[in-house]
Amino acid sequence: MPHPQFQAKTQIGHIHLTVSDLDRSLAFYRNLLGFEITTWYGKSAVFLSAAGFHHHIGINTWAGKGASSPPLDHTGLFHFAILYPDRKELAKPLKRLMEADYPLQGASDHGVSEAIYLSDPDGNGVELYSDRNPDSWPRDAQGNLNMFTHPLELEFLLSELEKE
Numbered sequence: 001m002p003h004p005q006f007q008a009k010t011q012i013g014h015i016h017l018t019v020s021d022l023d024r025s026l027a028f029y030r031n032l033l034g035f036e037i038t039t040w041y042g043k044s045a046v047f048l049s050a051a052g053f054h055h056h057i058g059i060n061t062w063a064g065k066g067a068s069s070p071p072l073d074h075t076g077l078f079h080f081a082i083l084y085p086d087r088k089e090l091a092k093p094l095k096r097l098m099e100a101d102y103p104l105q106g107a108s109d110h111g112v113s114e115a116i117y118l119s120d121p122d123g124n125g126v127e128l129y130s131d132r133n134p135d136s137w138p139r140d141a142q143g144n145l146n147m148f149t150h151p152l153e154l155e156f157l158l159s160e161l162e163k164e
Contacts, residue, residue, distance in 0.1 A: 015080050016058035017124055020067045022046065024121045025059045032100060033082070033093045033128070056082075069123040079117065079125025088160040090114065090130040095158060107152035111138040112145065114152050 019025040026046060029035045035048035038055050044062060047055035061067070070076050084090040094116055097104065105125075106117040115129035138146040 014056050014058065016060070017120075017122070018063045018067065019059045019061060019120075019122045020069070021065065021121070022059060022061050028121050029057055029059065032096050032102060033126075034096070077124060079127050081115075081127040081129055084128065084130045087114065087130050087157060088163070090116070090128060091157050091160040093128055094154065095161060098154075098158075107154055107157075109148075109150045109152045111148050111150075114157065116152070116154075 017025070022044070026037075026048075029048050030037065035050055035057060037046055038049045038053075039047050041047065041058075041060070045058060045060035048057045048059070049055050084093075097116075097118070102118065104116060104118050108115050108117070111132070112134075113129045113131045115127050118126050118128075120126055138148070140146045
């Protein structure tokens with residue numbers, strides 16, 4: 001049951017990241033993941049969007065060009081997730097990533113979704129995923145979600161691009 005203070009349509013809006021190299025991060029989020037520039041904020045920040053939204057991702061070098069990433073043994077962001085509307089749209093960045101030989105950290109079928117895991121150029125964890133239809137989500141006898149983690153067959157996902 002949702003917390004009584006939250007409405008059913010509550011969402012998390014956008015993410016804003018401090019990066020060490022604006023051009024390198026822009027190439028990742030724009031060229032590989034497919035986001036479009038909506039606006040520049042001076043020469044030290046840029047905002048990107050999918051489908052004309054004002055921005056989904058902000059990146060900046062306000063800590064200074066070449067700033068170091070946080071150490072792995074500290075608290076902080078594990079990953080953020082980008083939801084694609086369907087398998088075919090998820091396959092598009094996967095294809096670009098594979099063509100660029102960009103390293104993936106994992107790919108999983110969770111029953112409720114299919115997900116690809118990687119890090120951006122500054123080491124921020126990124127999950128690219130698409131949800132399955134909720135009618136097909138695995139449930140136990142009491143109707144509770146029964147998520148799992150199985151390997152995701154990337155070639156099967158890429159075959160979505162051949163369908164028209």
